[in-house]
Amino acid sequence: MPAAPLSLTPGKLWGLRRLADASGRFKMTAVDQRPPIKTPIKAHYGTDEAPWADVAGFKRLLVEELQGESSALLLDPHFAYPHAVSAFDPAKGLILTLEDSLFTETHGGRLSSDIDDWSVEKIKRIGGDAVKVLAWYRPDADASVVAAQKDYVQRIGAACARFDIPFVFELLVYPLASDAEQTRDYVEMASKRADHVLQSVETFAAPDYGVDLFKLESPVPADAVPGTDDETAETAGEVQALFDDLGRLAGRPWVMLSAGAGKDAFRKILTHAYAAGASGYLAGRAIWLDAFRAFPDWEAMRAGLKTDSVPYMRDLNALTDARAIPFLAHPAFGPDGARLTPADASLRHVYPDFGGTP
Template identity: 45%
Template sequence: MTELSSGKLRGLKKLADKSGRFKMLAIDQRAPMARALDTILAPRKASYDDVAPIKSLLAETLAPESSAVLVDPDFGLTPCEPFITRDNGLLITLETPQFEETKGGRKSAPLKDLDVAKIKRLGADGVKLMLWYRADADNDVRAHQQSFARQVGEECRRHDIPFLLELLVYPFLGEANHSTDYKEDERKRPELVLEGLRHFADPEEFGVDIHKVESPVAAKDLPDPDGSEAIDSQSWFDKVSTIIDRPWVLLSAGADMAQFERILTYAYRAGANGYLAGRAIWWPAFQALPDLARMKAILVTDALEYQNRINCLTDKEARSWTSAGCFHNGLSLSHGGEHFPSAYGSNLGA
């Protein structure tokens, strides 16, 4: 039987719905949102006052249908907080959108003046870390990214809060498809996605509680999941649960609505426990800016309809997070029982 500390157990329950499925809304996007707004507002650059009302509107409209909401602490937390209710879990992004780009790969960093302890104190139910990661990056780049994740995992264990790790494959500097945008690398190889997961699969070393996984196959290349050509694509998704034995969810990485729904179908058949997505849900409405009223109208119709559709798919096809491989023999509270007050903390590095 697998034991979970009290904080991690309560956090995982809070992030999921009552049936244990994750229907998590991402509003933590900063760079993609700012770049799009810069184009709209040119020649001036987007400011906090431009971004905050948009994030507020996204939370107000879409949080009620979400099991949890992911926000960034700088541009997102304050405007979104009034709309993240007791029925929503709260995830906070730790990393800064800026990164060090080298010929051998990208190095990530935490947001200035932010750490796991502060995220825990502000009342979050989980910590999210996105890492640019390629298994074929230079040794020093991989070591840096692994060290960063290892440190966050240790801090999450110490402060007893769930750790959600997201890996994203990217094009190297100088490649024809190079881009700094937070989006899917359409030329990625499935092996890179799976090998990256393998590098962070050890729960003792990295302490990951939820893996946020990108589609191993480029969204544009995925055939109909019910068609005769789906077997090869499905096999790549099926490998995920053989590499990691912890709960996992899907990210959209800029996929459109139809593409993401297709990705989810493959993932749920492979054992995924839900999604953590943003732009697949609300990006079409974002195109109405700077007209906030028009954006809200599209959110209330198209975005909510789509969110409800993928929620129904999640209810039907996804598995509860308690069905993850590590919990096959059951789940219990670590150090539970009469002596819990004195025993609690002995497994947290406290």
């Protein structure tokens, strides 16, 4: 028996529309990264902590130079929002991150938590159009860790439902203590297994978690993705089948993350994702990392964003326009697509307060 079509509450529908372009496609830039920006700056200075002004200054630079090609930007509350919001184009969608970048590493796996003194309610009140959470997840982690991560995501989903704000959920697999590959960096796990990626998506697609938009990694290591346009690649069909499974299991609109992939690799990933029904991207380092390597030469970084990052985004956006599915038309919403319900004068009577009472 086919599943009933998904529906979006008024606040979630409006929030997702704010994140997308006029056609309903997502062209979103991530500026919330903390360790990937702080670590190179610390190394440059030889200090234990990166100066706030340098981290925040680079994030403002990203907002200033990249928002023109973005439908929305993802900011953090430590650096990007306080320093760059004055330069933020109010016509762009605003996503704010909730999870702390300092996860807890245990023998059985990683545990996530919120940024201290930060919440879904504060994101809603400060003007955010959506809440973003990254959860490191391995279906084969210790049972207590798996349960804790599920509980964490479920609590956030419930809070997003209460405040009627979209929940943008990012999943990343990571190495367990028993794996040969070990890293705590925010990079793709090169030895990841496709079944771990797919099982994770299937788990959190359940209605208990309240995910509105998935931000997903490639089921195949980035450098092993041939691209759908590479007709000579023997594995192209096999890779596409995995992306097709990714979209099927998500069961709602989804976008691709870059996880530090190179420019060419990420573009190939998007060709597979769009063929599988993705509605866009939410990416950071694939777009701006090359320019950031010029730190601390601020003029060189700005020039790199203008001459390298912006043209790359224009290429991705053209690909997105040509091949991505508008989120409003995702099959999960049924033949009529995502729409306001009820679209009549009864809305005010049935739309609940934060406490859940109409």
